[in-house]
Amino acid sequence: KNQVEQSPQSLIILEGKNCTLQCNYTVSPFSNLRWYKQDTGRGPVSLTIMTFSENTKSNGRYTATLDADTKQSSLHITASQLSDSASYICVVSRDYKYIFGTGTRLKVLA
Amino acid sequence: DVKVTQSSRYLVKRTGEKVFLECVQDMDHENMFWYRQDPGLGLRLIYFSYDVKMKEKGDIPEGYSVSREKKERFSLILESASTNQTSMYLCASRQASYNEQFFGPGTRLTVL
Numbered sequence: 624k625n626q627v628e629q630s631p632q633s634l635i636i637l638e639g640k641n642c643t644l645q646c647n648y649t650v651s652p653f654s655n656l657r658w659y660k661q662d663t664g665r666g667p668v669s670l671t672i673m674t675f676s677e678n679t680k681s682n683g684r685y686t687a688t689l690d691a692d693t694k695q696s697s698l699h700i701t702a703s704q705l706s707d708s709a710s711y712i713c714v715v716s717r718d719y720k721y722i723f724g725t726g727t728r729l730k731v732l733a
Numbered sequence: 734d735v736k737v738t739q740s741s742r743y744l745v746k747r748t749g750e751k752v753f754l755e756c757v758q759d760m761d762h763e764n765m766f767w768y769r770q771d772p773g774l775g776l777r778l779i780y781f782s783y784d785v786k787m788k789e790k791g792d793i794p795e796g797y798s799v800s801r802e803k804k805e806r807f808s809l810i811l812e813s814a815s816t817n818q819t820s821m822y823l824c825a826s827r828q829a830s831y832n833e834q835f836f837g838p839g840t841r842l843t844v845l
Contacts, residue, residue, distance in 0.1 A: 627775075654832065666737070666823050666836030667776075712775070716832055719764065719783070723775040 626650045629713050629724040637732055640703055644727045646696040646713030658687050658698045659712040661726070667712055670698070703731045736760070737837035739824055745843045752811040754840050756824030763829035765807035767791075767799060769820040770839075776823065782807055783829065814844045 627648045636642050648656070655674050659667035671680040671687040673696070680687050684701045700707055708731045713724040740755035756765065764783050768776040768791075778791030780799040788799050796818060800808045807826075811818055821841050825834040 657833075664742075664839065664841070666825075666838050668836070669833055672833065719781065719832070721776075721778070721834065723777075725773055725775040 626722050627713055627715050627724040629711075629727050631727060632725070633728040633730070635730045635732060636703055638703060638705055642700050642703060642729065644698045644700075644711050644713075644729070646698070646724055648694050648696070648713070648715050648722075648724075650715040650717060650722050651694070653715045653717045655716055656687075656689055656696050657714045657716070658685070658696075659714060661710045661712060663709070670711075700729075703729075705731050705733060707731050737824060737826055737835050739822075739837040739840050741840050742838060743841050743843075745845065746811075746814050747845055748815060750811075750814050750844075752814050752842065752844075754809040754811075754822055754824075754842070756807045756809070756826075756837055757805055758807075758826040758835070759805065760826065760828075760835070761804065762826035762835075763804075764827050765801065766825040766827075766834065767797075767807065767809045768823045768825065769793070770823055771820050779809065814842075816844050818842065819844045 630645045657672045658670045661667040673689045686699045689696045710726040710728045712726045715722045737758045767779040770776050781789045782801040798810045823839045824837040827834045
């Protein structure tokens with residue numbers, strides 16, 4: 624069983640709407656939790672990083688939250704744009720190891 | 734800006750061929766990684782190199798080997814390609830003391 628589970632697997636929203644992606648993990652302890660954006664056919668690019676003691680981090684229209692007690696993180700996208708169409712991957716790191724979720728594929732429609 | 738480049742974006746090879754995938758980073762990073770990415774499975778670590786000529790097996794090293802002769806270059810070798818090695822291959826690098834990974838654009842390998 625994957626130690627990092629993401630939901631939903633895929634999501635379609637209209638341009639301008641908000642959405643929230645979920646990440647549940649069982650990795651413990653961990654160094655930090657990241658959210659990556661991966662455009663189709665490209666490598667992942669880091670959006671946010673949080674240590675276990677942080678509970679929110681923003682990067683423009685992207686806001687990540689972390690609840691270390693329930694082992695859940697979420698990525699909230701505000702006022703979505705067509706360019707937000709991508710896969711979003713939650714990654715928990717411990718030492719040099721990175722445990723990747725399987726991602727949420729987001730499609731933003733005009 | 735950190736730049737990680739991979740030798741090919743797309744590659745088509747035949748079963749049994751020896752395949753070389755190259756990765757180069759320009760930020761003097763200590764650590765380099767090779768992953769494969771398959772639908773529904775997420776990224777899985779094949780090999781990790783923490784310094785020149787040093788390597789560690791990841792979660793799925795079978796059928797692969799690596800070479801790190803220079804700090805900036807990390808090569809992934811498929812000794813005898815098989816169809817189940819058809820996948821997207823991603824290289825990443827990071828500074829040893831700061832564990833953000835920077836990824837290359839990926840190589841989509843098809844083995845026929």
